[in-house]
Amino acid sequence: xxxxxxxxxxxxxxxxxxxxxxxxxxxxxxxxxxxxxxxxxxxxxxxxxxxxxxxxxxxxxxxxxxxxxxxxxxxxxxxxxxxxxxxxxxxxxxxxxxxxxxxxxxxxxxxxxxxxxxxxxx
Amino acid sequence: xxxxxxxxxxxxxxxxxxxxxxxxxxxxxxxxxxxxxxxxxxxxxxxxxxxxxxxxxxxxxxxxxxxxxxxxxxxxxxxxxxxxxxxxxxxxxxxxxxxxxxxxxxxxxxxxxxxxxxxxxxxxxxxxxxxxxxxxxxxxxxxxxxxxxxxxxxxxxxxxxxxxxxxxxxxxxxxxxxxxxxxxxxxxxxxxxxxxxxxxxxxxxxxxxxxxxxxxxxxxxxxxxxxxxxxxxxxxxxxxxxxxxxxxxxxxxxxxxxxxxxxxxxxxxxxxxxxxxxxxxxxxxxxxxx
Numbered sequence: 001x002x003x004x005x006x007x008x009x010x011x012x013x014x015x016x017x018x019x020x021x022x023x024x025x026x027x028x029x030x031x032x033x034x035x036x037x038x039x040x041x042x043x044x045x046x047x048x049x050x051x052x053x054x055x056x057x058x059x060x061x062x063x064x065x066x067x068x069x070x071x072x073x074x075x076x077x078x079x080x081x082x083x084x085x086x087x088x089x090x091x092x093x094x095x096x097x098x099x100x101x102x103x104x105x106x107x108x109x110x111x112x113x114x115x116x117x118x119x120x121x122x
Numbered sequence: 123x124x125x126x127x128x129x130x131x132x133x134x135x136x137x138x139x140x141x142x143x144x145x146x147x148x149x150x151x152x153x154x155x156x157x158x159x160x161x162x163x164x165x166x167x168x169x170x171x172x173x174x175x176x177x178x179x180x181x182x183x184x185x186x187x188x189x190x191x192x193x194x195x196x197x198x199x200x201x202x203x204x205x206x207x208x209x210x211x212x213x214x215x216x217x218x219x220x221x222x223x224x225x226x227x228x229x230x231x232x233x234x235x236x237x238x239x240x241x242x243x244x245x246x247x248x249x250x251x252x253x254x255x256x257x258x259x260x261x262x263x264x265x266x267x268x269x270x271x272x273x274x275x276x277x278x279x280x281x282x283x284x285x286x287x288x289x290x291x292x293x294x295x296x297x298x299x300x301x302x303x304x305x306x307x308x309x310x311x312x313x314x315x316x317x318x319x320x321x322x323x324x325x326x327x328x329x330x331x332x333x334x335x336x337x338x339x340x341x342x343x344x345x346x347x348x349x350x351x352x353x354x355x356x357x358x359x360x361x362x363x364x365x366x367x368x369x370x371x372x373x374x375x376x377x378x379x380x381x382x383x384x385x386x387x388x389x390x391x392x393x394x395x396x397x398x399x400x401x402x403x404x405x406x407x408x409x410x411x412x
Contacts, residue, residue: 004176005199005219012230012268020232034217040174040197047176047235047274088197112208115201115223115230119255122227122264 001092001111003056007048009113011099013121021052022097022106024059029095034088041083042074048087057086126286132252137183137204146184146210155242158319159187162240162280163194165308165323165336175237178272180225180281181244183207185216191240192217199236201225226261231272239269239279245322246283249290262294266301273326279303281322291320298324311340380405 011019054065064082066073073079097106097113104121107114127136137145145151168175174195179188182200184207191198198218202208208220223229226248248265249258269279285291295307303324311317323335383405390397 001221002219004197005221008176008199008231008235008272009221010230010232012228019230037174037195039172043173043237044176049232110209110212112205112212112220112222115221116203117224117227119253122255 001108001113002088003053003090004087006056006092007053009097011101011104012115013099013102013104013117016099016101018101019099021049021055021100023100024056024092025096025098026059026092027094029060030091030093031089032091036084038080041080045071045074053086057090060090062086062090128247128250128286133247134203134205137207139206142184142204142206142210146186152186155186156190158242158282159190159240161310162242162282162321163190165280165321166238166240166278168238178236178239179218180239180241182211182220185211185214185218187240187242188216188218225265226256228264228268229272233271234274236272236277237274238277239273241281243282243284245281245294246285246290249293262297266298266303270301270303270326275327277326279324281324283320283322285320295322298322306335308336309338312338313340
């Protein structure tokens with residue numbers, strides 16, 4: 001699972017008002033090279049919750065991202081490279097996602113998060 | 123036995139390891155799936171500026187439809203309820219991100235982040251109640267409600283469906299409209315029983331010019347050019363199997379009436395057999411409680 005997906009996911013349990021960001025529990029992560037596309041990054045940037053991305057990247061040991069970011073930084077190639085790496089190339093392989101409100105654990109196996117809810121959570 | 127997969131088992135059970143493997147190793151299914159997803163992507167009508175978008179593939183299965191999205195340069199997140207299908211997708215090293223998730227429980231995405239959604243042959247599964255806790259109406263409502271929330275304003279969702287009958291189509295479309303979507307059904311090749319395909323084209327946000335429904339292919343009798351020569355059965359994902367065979371009308375056995383009974387009794391009497399006398403009860407049906 002990429003951090004892009006993590007940044008979009010929120011907890012879906014009934015009654016949870018603030019299910020974002022899901023906390024990452026990292027057991028194993030991998031880096032896979034992905035084609036670089038500056039347009040995609042510029043397009044997706046306004047939708048990214050920056051703080052969540054920075055925290056998630058740090059929990060995988062990638063601390064290159066600046067604490068704050070705004071759209072003017074998108075002109076810098078250096079920034080785009082880091083953004084690209086954090087967003088698309090870091091994959092959570094084994095671990096879990098944890099709901100910030102209820103503490104519910106969604107396990108991640110082979111890079112696939114299991115977001116199925118129990119019947120009483122729907 | 124019915125051969126619509128929806129009627130056989132819940133999706134996470136129907137698409138087990140064997141079925142998932144079969145599904146993805148059939149070149150026929152691969153071809154149809156990629157055709158369907160190409161058409162879905164066309165109907166999605168993303169702005170033609172070459173910018174890769176973030177799309178959702180609902181019911182991505184083994185990632186056949188996602189491959190089309192990747193080929194067109196888009197990033198995608200796929201979700202499916204069948205672990206076996208997702209395992210095959212992993213094996214095939216698809217480019218999108220995968221997620222094990224039940225669309226009937228709602229999609230857990232932040233509001234307004236997705237640029238478009240496609241779904242190939244998946245949404246009709248929502249009309250089934252596979253567990254006692256399932257209510258198709260609530261599940262459809264949760265699905266369309268959450269889909270509407272996670273799509274960006276003006277984004278589209280194209281859902282290719284195989285509704286079982288008219289009522290099911292109405293049900294699905296009704297819930298989509300209630301969630302706030304504008305749009306309707308586009309039918310490709312409406313005159314062909316085999317190549318007929320239905321797409322729900324839904325637009326998020328207030329109705330505008332861009333929400334005008336595109337027209338289906340082959341509506342004016344134009345046939346699907348390259349497909350006609352081939353074997354008709356090869357056109358679709360088991361469309362012939364997806365129609366439930368008509369229930370046979372109960373053949374009412376000819377009930378033999380009172381006259382016939384009296385005639386027979388008379389014959390027996392003439393033969394000298396012991397026969398009960400004819401009364402008003404002769405040849406009457408027994409009461410149900412008997």
